[in-house]
Amino acid sequence: MELFLQTLVDGLLIGGLIIVIGVGFSLCFGVMHIIDFAVGEWVMLGAYTAFWMVRYLGRDPFLYLPVIFFLYLAIGYLIYPLIHRAVSGRRHNPALMGLVFTFGLASLIKGGALTAWGFHVRSVTTWLSGESLALGVAVVPALRFAGFAFGVLATVAFMLFLKWSKIGVAIRAMAQDRVMAELLGVDTNRVSALVYAMYTGLTGMAGVLIGALFSIHAGMGLKYTTFAFFVVVLAGMGYVPGVIPAAFLLGLLQSFVTVYVSGRYTLLAVFFVLYLTLLVRPRGLLGRGW
């Protein structure tokens, strides 16, 4: 029973981390129809930024979360015009062009990080590292709980922003019908740049949490790119609220298969569910994607 509860907690917390990465990715896909292959690279850059800031400025990496958010917000805003150029104009398959462009971007970032920062495996320590809370018989690692809370809060804040703010309305309008939104006076270019910037900012911030939990190295991104893809398929492509149940399902699946079946079958189980979803519910678990 104790192990069962612990497995449940572990699974939910893994899900919480996946939410953090999935939300921005899903939004980026939903609004701009851009599959950003570099999502894991933003995680890696965020983690490295935290590492270097701690190295040179000291103090707790969590203090730098807002700085990292705005830094990657700015970087995303500056990069978006390039992506826009790649996917617009007289291209025959914009989605594919976006994929190719961001794939190239991912390779560049990864290679650049390896060259600039070397091959060492880095770690950052926060005041929450290694701490934990007791929840009945289960142990809840504090840092993972922070990640979980961050993921859920960020998603809720995002939802509220989309629902109530003017830009949020524009974003939703754009997601529904880009041409119509343009006709009604939405500056789709600016809105897209803003969405992309928010996505890179959020993902960069997630990198700090992930870097503190695991380890930081140039090749760490790919794993998170895979997770992001998975969760977006499960959630329903472009349906942001679907990310929450999808991420929890993914986390619980990993956790329970590892403990009660065998660690060897974790990825098998995960991909089996992915294929099954694509076959049976191609629009996602809740059937709300497209």
Place this chain on the structure above:
Amino acid sequence: MREDCLSRLNWGRGLFLILLVVSLLSLTVSPTTGAAPARDFFKVGVVTSLSGELAFGGNVTKRGYDMWADTVNQLGGIEIAGKRYRVQLIYADDQSTPATAAVAGERLITQEQVDFILGPYASGTTLALAPITEKYKVPHITGSAESPLIWQRKFKYTFGTIPPVSINAQAPIQTLAQDVSPKPQTIAILGIDDPFSKFAAEAFRTAAQKFGIKVVRYEIVPEGSDYTPAVSAAKAQNPDIFAIGSHEKAAIEMIKAAKELKFNPKAFVQHYGMTTPDFRKGLGKDAEYVFGASVWTANLNYKATILFTTPKEYAEKFKAKFGTEPDYTEAASTAAGIAFQEALRQIKATPPLDQAEKDALVAALEKLNIMTFYGPVKFATSGDYYHSNAGLQPIALQYQGGKLVEVGPGKLALAKPRYPTPPWDRR
């Protein structure tokens, strides 16, 4: 839209594309049997992981190989029949994937026409490279790979300077079974699913069974997964020993997970990874008390004559060059170069090597029995560990006061093993 796309691709462009493909194809089937152009230095191919998941380990081997080549070249080169021949290392990145290792090896052999090859960091990539060196009959020594799978395949052209993990990883378990009291009764083992780590985990299990420690959980998980559930499952068994079969990165992440879950076994055991500086830096004081295994440390008192006279001298020169202490993989990589150097000297072969000389080099390696700063290098010529180094004895290590010290087994100890490990908040 699609027809439009096709019609745009006019004939001129089509022709250009066809020519491009043909010229690329002709590049890949360049001649392999032709004699290499004359040169007065040895071309040494190195295939290792310079990017990807194993980039850290790949660079560990690179430092070891560079240490050898630079030291040899400082002396003017390898002395063969009165003349000195310099060595030139030509690196090819295997990107941490076996398929790329095979392609990289093939390129070094067919295009760079290297004389011999120093092998990759990981066992998985080595297992992909070995059939290539076998196919082209090029001598290959790995200064790092430890999986017994390599030696069971009995590759004629592949050698290794580190004894197989199935022997090495037993040292810390033996130490815990014989040199501490009260003797630990139970062990939980967690391994990563790759040729090296899986065998490290298996060696922990074999040793535990041999020394009467009960295995309460044995689990293999895929690389890169979230290790928390697996660590939770091990914790639920409340074992005395928690053993991790992995490379450095997974070891760091699993120990972080153990701390977060307040999992406090009486001993943590790891094999490769805990000897690297990144492990200590990444975990800080949480690295304290972790047990591990090695086949070499700078404190051993070997007396040698080739390039370096003692382990201590090697360690000092290494530190002066790279700024970090060498671990056994770096030493073994340097020793791989020394093995080639001595075998070449014995057969008096000068660059470039022709096929007869390459075969003679393999024969000389099989007979080699030398004493180096790394210890004896003598390759087995029969049995399950065919062509792996049979001359070394594994040592159990433990982090004590931020330093790695030799704690066993038995008489090899320079300090007493610290056991049991105190709770996380009292380290």
